[in-house]
Amino acid sequence: MPEHFAEELLKNFLKEDIATGDITTEGVCRGEKAIGTIKAKEEGMLAGMPFAIRVFELLGDVKVIYAKTDGESFQKGETLMTLEGPAEVLLKGERTALNILQRLSGIATLTNKIVKELKGTNIELLDTRKTTPGFRYFEKYAVKVGGGKNHRFGLYDMVLIKDNHKKVAGSLREAVRRVKQMVGPAYRVEVEVESLEELSEALSCEVDVVMLDNFSPKDVRRAVELVKGKVKVEVSGNITPENIKEYAIEGVNYISCGFITHSAKWIDMSMKIERCGDEGI
Template identity: 50%
Template structure:
């Protein structure tokens, strides 16, 4: 579902506004008459996928009554140009501008990078997944942006899926011992660990930082026994080669930890 629940987002918006406005926008309140109305045009300055229109709108609505009109659809690849219009009191538009743009640019950047990865693996049947490598406090929104870009969400947190990582395996005393304590997905670093995981009932294996040749062998070994996810060192240059090994999923941390903000501005005029 490519939408966000307002009640989950409002606390984040309120905190962002509190951080930016503090006791008040001293510049705007000194210069701009209280009842002056204005119109703002959101301009996309580079190609990409838009995500976060509702969030941007809710930012302004926390400050006053506004009219927000999207001109393009979220999730589509958009050329530079006008993407939305907002109308309301000039003070509201000026005070909310930066926070609204921060959300819109950040989420659109994630959606755009995700779409680039999804396009690279088109036709392979592989699903691009995000990770927990998200901005603290923004995971819900950033994972939404991944979905808008055509990707899929991995587990949201530590509470909704088992993923046995290398440190768990070390403490448990090995792959087999870890899987005897809990079933689910397990990270493996080599073919011996993979075989041990499959012999002990792993439902899904995470092949971490393996070469292409090793990945091919690993996928062949796991076929029909467990789902296969690949992670580690994935980028736009190698993701298709990885997908062609026959894996089921590729998880990409950079979708959320390294996405560049999409270049969007807001031009405000008095009406």
């Protein structure tokens, strides 16, 4: 995804919040310069700092005095960023910047927790498309900061045949045939299977990846025995931090987990104006 895509999204976020103007800030401010500090109100892993800084830069001339780096852990009460600039700029960008940092840090923190649960295995943790509309770029970025990997970004960059595709085509085999006829060897073909019988059918279609959807750990073991390393194996469906170790089975290549984006808790943070003056700080 091009970097300018993120830039346009940030501009839209600011438009959503400010629209025709920040009537409170514009009424209060008289050209004062200020120093603003963002601090953590609980511990976590940082993600989103470059985007938060860019939010303020899009509003005016600011100087970053201090900023922690994405991927760093932080403690409650720790300073994450200190900015100097027009008070009006800091106040207008405050909520948008905090929303980005809180949301992305929550995702990175949860992702990292689950990645640690998979330590010692060769299994990669993947995200899904269960993301906030308009915010997917940033949420998938946070997954990577936390040590996870991105699955497909959208419908355009990967073939994944799911239950409704099979229903439309009439069968798994016919769905695979139709897709291969269109894309040829340009894309890997992944197929979601819901039973061991479907798994056998998928293997006979020469697909590249099979997704075991809502399999029990016992059935995942049986599936891995059937696959025998012929294709990559992904496990998906109701995976949480509490049960993920049960699915860390030898022969599984990927575990995809929508939980890391749709259920990540925001990390609480706040911004305070530390100093303010008419001529400067």
